[in-house]
Amino acid sequence: MKKIHLILLLLVIGGIVGMSFFIKDLTTYETFASAASKKDKFVVVKVKLDKSQAVEYDMVKDPNKTYFWAFDQDGQRTRVVYNNAKPTDIERSEGIDLNGYMRGDHFECTKLQMKCPSKYKDDMKLAEKNLPGATATGTDANKY
Numbered sequence: 001m002k003k004i005h006l007i008l009l010l011l012v013i014g015g016i017v018g019m020s021f022f023i024k025d026l027t028t029y030e031t032f033a034s035a036a037s038k039k040d041k042f043v044v045v046k047v048k049l050d051k052s053q054a055v056e057y058d059m060v061k062d063p064n065k066t067y068f069w070a071f072d073q074d075g076q077r078t079r080v081v082y083n084n085a086k087p088t089d090i091e092r093s094e095g096i097d098l099n100g101y102m103r104g105d106h107f108e109c110t111k112l113q114m115k116c117p118s119k120y121k122d123d124m125k126l127a128e129k130n131l132p133g134a135t136a137t138g139t140d141a142n143k144y
Contacts, residue, residue: 031072035102057086079106
């Protein structure tokens, strides 16, 4: 076997091994119902915080537990147990990706990623109001 063939073979093997580390990150979004059917399997659920219920966190009693309610993409509401301190501004998040396991009547979250509200959303509304010739539907194109 030539040196070039050996090097190419090692590169291919290294590429396959390297890609296998990223395969577990290629997860699809589940709902609470589909997560329940995949008992004890790690899943990612895209949710919105139920703002009608308070986020429960007691740093004295248990600093590594946060409890809240969330709606999945199908509108199913479930209690979430996050095994960490309460994230800052969780109430302001537009969406949350929960990583974890469905455990009976609740979702046990080991990691979460919040989708922050756009810091430009309010600025755009204010800018539209301040535009010369602005109407209720935006700028008045007939003036120009």
